[in-house]
Amino acid sequence: MVELRVLGPVEAWAGDRRLDVGHARQRCVLAALLVDVNRVVPVDQLVDRVWGAEVPLRGKGGLHSYVSRLRTALADLGDVAIVHRSGGWALETDPDRVDLHRFRGLLARARSAPDPVDGLAAVDRALDLWRGEAFTGLVTPWAVTGRETLAVERWTAELERTDLALRLGRHTDLLPELAARTRRHPLDERLAAQYVLALARSGRQAAALSHYEQVRARLADELGADPGLALRDLHQRLLAADPAVLAGRPAAAAPATPAPTAGAPRQLPAPPRSFIGRADELSALTAALDDVPAGAVVISAIGGAGGIGKTWLALHWAHRHADRFPDGQLFVDLRGFSPDSEPMPASVAVRGFLDALGVDPGRIPTDPDAQSALLRSTVVDKRLLVVLDNAADTAQVVPLLPGGDTCTVLVTSRSRLLGLMTAHGARHLNLDVLTDEEARVLLARRLGAARVAAEAGAVDELIASCQGFPLALGVIAARAHTHADLPLATFAAELRELGLDALADSDPAASLPAVLSWSYRALTAEQQLVLGLLATAPGPDTGLPAAAALTGLSPVAVGRVLRGLEQASLISRDARGRYSMHDLVRAYAADTAREQPREARTAALRRVVDFYLHTAHAADLCLDPHREVVPLDPAAAAPLAPADTAEALAWLDLEQPALLTAQQTAAAHGWDRAVWLLAWTLTTFHNRRGHLAEQLAVCRAGLVAAERLDDPSARLRVHRLLGRTHAALRQHDEAVGHLDRALALAERHEPTTRAHIHQALAWTWSRQGDEARALEHATRSLESYRDLGNPAWEANALNMVGWYAAQNGEHDRAREHCRAALDLHRRHDNPEGEADTLDSLAYIDHRTGRHRQAVAHYRQALALFRDIGNTVQVGDTLEHLGHPHAALGQHEEARAAWEEALELFRAQERDDDADRVRRALDALDGDTTG
Template identity: 45%
Template sequence: MPTEFGLLGDLQAQVDGRPLDVGHVRQRCVLAALLVDVNQVVQVGQLVDRVWGEHAPTGAHATLYSYVSRLRACLAPADDVQIVRQSGGYLLAADAASVDLHRFHRLAGLARTTPDAGQALRIFEEALGLWRGLPLAPLDTPWANGLRDALQRDRVAVDRDRTDLALRHGQHAALAPYLMACVEEHPLDERLVSQLMLALSRCGLQAEALDQYDRLRRRLADSLGVDPTPELQRLHTDVLKGDTELREPTGSVAAGEATMPRQLPAPPPHFAGRAHELAELTRVLSVRDGAALSVAMCAVGGTGGVGKTSLALRWAHDNLASFPDGQLYVNLRGFDPGGPMTPEVALRGFLDGLRVPPASIPADLDARAALYRSLVAGRRMLILLDNAHGMEQVVPLLPGGPGSVVLITSRVRLGGLITTYGARWLGLDVLDGEEAHELLARRLSRQRADAEAASLREIVRRCGGLPLALSIVAARAVMQPDLPLDAVTEELREEATRLDALNAGDLTADLRAVFAASHHRLAAAPSLLFLLLGLAPGPEIGLAAAARLAGLPPTRTRLLLQTLQDHHLVQQHRPERYRLHDLVRLYAADRAHRDQPADLLAAALRRLVEHYLDTAQRAARVLDPQREPVAAGPAPTDETAGEFAGQPEALAWFAREHQMLLATLEHTVAQGLDRHTWHLAWTLETFLDYQGHWRDWAYTQRLALDAARRLDDPLRQAHAYRSLGLAETQLGLLDDAYDNQRRALALFGELGDEGRQADIARGLGWICHQRGNWAEALDFNQQALKLYQHLDQRPGQALALNNLGWLHVLLGEHRQALAYCAQAVAVHQEIGDAHAEAGAWDSLGFAHHHLGEYAQAVRCYERALDLVRGFHDRFNEADILRHLAETRQATGDPEGARGCLEAALSLLQQLDHPDAPQVRADLDRLGGSP
């Protein structure tokens, strides 16, 4: 005999009729959890939840592993059963018919579709005979208790169906005593009372039948304050008239009446892209042939308008052959203005599709769901639940047994389906550029798409790949064939009119209305955060910044952001980094200005600006400890912000927030926050220089200079001129750089700031060096060195010494150069400025090279590279590599030289630096250009 498992009573396992000891209660629960989904992978997290619920112990995964190992040993005598580890979980491979639970569902479905009444009754009896008592006894976990309740409802539904069939075929006399006992146990079950009334009436006991109705009526009035259903009232009338012999009993479909529902809407007429997503749906919703038909479930989630329904319908129509027993579809209207559909109404639509007579559909939700589960049990059907609002809608619509596939679409994350019911999750993002272009072009004539190709590309870009937005534009174009696409693009270019342009005249084709449907489902706290995020400058936001924007602790903000993620209004694309689609952002900003007080919005944005400024100041101090503060900035406000552990951490923060800081700077300009503008630009200087973002550096300093002028602050103006001149020097704009540095020198002279004058003199020396005027450069650096020595500024002295050494090399005075560079290295090591020390080693190597001391030069350059790479200073790394290449070539190592130049060229190309063509030419001369 094969192995047999029993879940419909005490949990049992036996081989050849001999019971197997499958261990203690927890271990038995693991077995039950695998048997319920036999031949399917049950994820480890699901197993933990089923076995322990919310009280999983520390190390639950390890404990689970030991239980599985012991179960394998217990099941060793069963050669037709195997527990295997697969894709993050476990699968129990066995014949589904060996598990009484699955056999029950298969037999119930078969009985309902068997046309021969006698045979159908025998099958019903066989199915009900599998029950030995309380299912899953003695397991006591939330999962087991919930499944036990569902199974008992299924058993009751099957028993009621069997009774209806038996009554239909004249077995009322035998059934009457049984039904009397059942009514005593379930006195408010209207279907059961109707069956008893019918049996009594057909036995000639009209008075007793009427008495049963009267008792039920009083119970309903006393307990629930309602009357019997219209169907039961009609039966009461029939009993009074003695007209019950030919009446069709309340219950389910008569045997043989089951139909093949075809409820799917038409496939989307214009569908593009999504090849990966369609393939993924096919993978996760595949149904295996044979006795063990799988229940597969997938939830497709994404923001409103991203194309969830189109994807689901496209896949459904592509795979109709996989569902020979039909397809059920319901639009649950999860985000309609009128509110979501109730599961009772959805089930009514399903039961209508399954040809259940209206009078036979129970009013009670549980009874209606049990009837539905019974009808789809064992059938290979597709059940498409579109636009779900939440678990409370979906769970009553899930089949109770194997065979069917469930595909769900929703704007919210239905996490409970994954953890409790083993559903797969498919998050849907916007279309990429090529797919979006294809979707739009398909809606237009090929001639028009080709003629207005430039406008088409801009529309695709402005719609951000959102299918609904693209479809709305296409609809407008089709309805107005004489309207040039350029007129649409003009509306889309302006943020103020973009959402108005994405409106085709009804709620389903109005992007603002679609977003509003998701937004209006939010509670007050996540709703306010959503609106504030729409105003936040920059393409994304970190958790700490979002918390300051909201004025809430990070832990509370994380929960609110999770809610917004669940509604697909916000995407967490990296750990603790969040972003909104551009069109969603526009909607949120628009609603914020309409719905919230201006002072509330201003205060939130002010907190965000101060967060970025506070954190940037801390990071800048770590990045360049030798850099002295300038003027007093806005007082720190973020008391919870921590310090950075070191330069790599500070650099990483700046790299993450680079675009947000630039956008915040522009926001401070627009809001007239001049002091914030100037100080934020000042904090960015070192990072932008190190990373070679010199255009950004120049841009931020021009904003800072304008702010300093509005503040009428000569000190801030002087610093802005100095920093702008340095950025222009790096960009090769030497004339502008020289002029701005001279302006800075004059202002610092008026202020009597000798230290800054020394800095400016050194900067002017570098400009003169770039111009090839080495003698003037030498003069400027000597002036700087004297000022630094007078002020005993050791960092400045080291920089000036390094510059003087470099210039002496250029002037051919190599021994003097070595002396200056060696002093510079020593001072930098003394003060601990590793970044500047790298420059001194580079100069020292350059001097050794020109003295023909190539081995010493190589050592110096390699030391310089080690130091500069720790700061991710790409330009100076490239410069040192070029010097090292020259030395490698001088020593007869062309391959080594080529490797250095290729690495330098790659860095300069990343920076879009004007020196890149020269390095490429140098490579060509070596005979190798990448």
């Protein structure tokens, strides 16, 4: 049995064998991954969890090392893996293998168990998982905060266990434990109620009443407050000698849940039969109810797009917790987004609630404000649940809010009700799509597990097309259910071929296009225009500057419109400030965009493509200011101007998906110059980040565009880029073919670029293992660069000649050329060239036995490569650095360098390089243990 533990010391167990997961920092990494098991934890968040404000200079490098060691420690556990994902790491395993998640799962099972015996057994198993304080021994701020949070969860579980034991009549057994607890927690009212109840049921009514008075007096003295409603109610029932309390019948076991009131309204519609998932959202709604401060009404506002499942969530939760509202449940559809009527006036809903509560019609005033006041007075001491479904805005909701502190309100709306949050303390809960697994379960429930299993491929396609949108899945499931004779592949094909039209229906409530149209009609004309343009924008998401370029609006103006669309739940904004929309919403919005004149849509796309091209060009110059300059045409939209290398890399990392799509957009519209120029401007970035597949794709598109332009200058540059990219991918014949074509074009049209091509040929032949031919081409490039009089390019060529001379065993010549290159690079402020040359000098030092000098040079190069964000060269230099460390007997330093290099190579999918470093690590382990 594999066990991963955080509820006590952080440990990993394989059966009876405890694995060595390292020192405190390394255990903190493991804990940070286990808390979010099967979810990606971003690198920055991991660093914060492990070090807090005391991050060392090489924090991320150290993190790489810790993760690598944990991987080694957990390698024998076949169903546990730490995997690298975009931006971070995830520990993937069955959540039940982790004590924390097993604890929470058992509590959830206990809370939903109809039999208190089963519930008590589940809680006991959950509490047995604890072995002390969570994260024992970890002292980072994250660990301390997490320990406190989990302590609250444990305390809540202990209180729930007591409630269940009281329901089962075990009050006598509980008395010693409850007496000790109340001494430790004298102001906990829930605990006080449990102790009072246990005393009363044990025949000690006087002691029970006395303890109540002690708690009441202490609350008054220390907090200036009276006991809450639940404790007061229990006290009154004891004074009245209520037999239901004294007899210990199940209905009286939980004083916070009195018996249902006779004649109380029960307006909830039936619970949804096909409800699935939403565990986090259900927990959040319950937490909002449990954590409310005294004197406040609980208001939860569930937001999300039409058809996302807001009403289903509200009804499922409401039915699940109906016993907590003995005075009834009120429900109204406010018709905020209805296909056939205006939103319901609040006064109509208020009158409906007053009627449901049995208020004498003769007492109801005619003034709407007075009616709302009467509603608040009527429910002030009642424990009611009020569900306000499909609200249009905050103004429609406010008159329906109850008074006092005993009611709970659930509001669903496609609009984000900021006014409700700001003025009334509502908690916002944004509802997103279902996961793929939840979608699969939903289809299985509606269609039968056998049918879903029999057509797994078609089901996968349906899930991918619907992308977790509940209404889309519901429409497909309903049609497949009514046409049981048709294979699911038929519906998958319809969705593939017809797109959104396949989800239309004559019943508006069962038609996704109709549901989306209700939201669309509520928008202003400007919002409709921007939504349509945003649906056609390149990339999966869009930043504010790009949206401004696309729409032609100022950043302030477009920001205002985007906030309105976000309020309408038609787009979402992530933590990076990026705006996106679900693909089905995008398809609907793109259809609406076709209502705009073609010229206007084309102009919008041209503006955003120009924005991406010109900003990428500016970023490229930040990365490599000495690169050959290719002039651009004037921009149709104002680009950004990154201030430095870090800002340029951050923008390119963020916008890469949009940049790739922008090139495709330009190709589709025949903007050929923009197509090949995007390939040109992305080259430095792609090379530094190791995005070789993306570089190959943009270069191939760039060559097609350059050939259509009949521009020899463009063609030779793209052939050169393609040659280097093929060489990086170790596709030697293709690389040489493109570079030979580039060289032929340069001879005829641009002789000054021959040096660049010879340099690319040198690198290509070196990748093939022909160092002599590589040195020959490098030497020719140096001669040409000297003739051109460009010292930065000459420095690059000097370093290249030095490197290949070293590969050919000419170490003195190599060192001479590299030292000359280093001097030029430093004089002309070229940090990338300086780093390359330091790496070369380090290699020469290592090959000539000067291992300490090699380590010093490699470390200088590594610092520069990190500064300029060249993660490809960081990996290469780390690998190189390990060798002189090993030669000096510095095995721990070698291991750290190689482990970090291994992580980078894996992240960059450089499998051959990763295998080579893995072998070096294995050999190092053999040396240290042999």
